[in-house]
Amino acid sequence: MLTGRCHCGQVKYQMPEEAIHQAICHCEDCRRHSGAPFVGWALVQSSDLLIEGELKTYESSADGRRQFCPNCGTGLFYLNPVIFPNQTDVQIATLDNPDAIVPTAQIQTAERIDWVKQLNEMVAFERYSA
Incomplete structure (x- = not known):
């Protein structure tokens, strides 16, 4: 089992x-909820996900439910019983080892921020330097 x-x-x-x-995901809903240009997700059976602690749930769309920590606000899970019955999407970046699950696709690219396409062309620094 992976932990997060x-x-x-x-x-x-x-x-x-x-x-699964x-x-x-590049959709506007994910971007606005996370404050990030995109979000990595891993879909699992809800019955296989073991959660310790209290969650707050936010209805982000007609069928979508986002779950997050009520103390620090970290987004953790996404549920949509219409699209993903009995399944939960987990934000990969909240894993203790986020390299354990590698995304295999990009979705909702019609809503992708244009500059994201050029990330590999930007100057990169291994650490922030003032």
């Missing part, structure tokens, strides 16, 4: 090492 947690550690979880699918 929110920023403050109040919510911890375990999930299977194998996901894993992808990077």
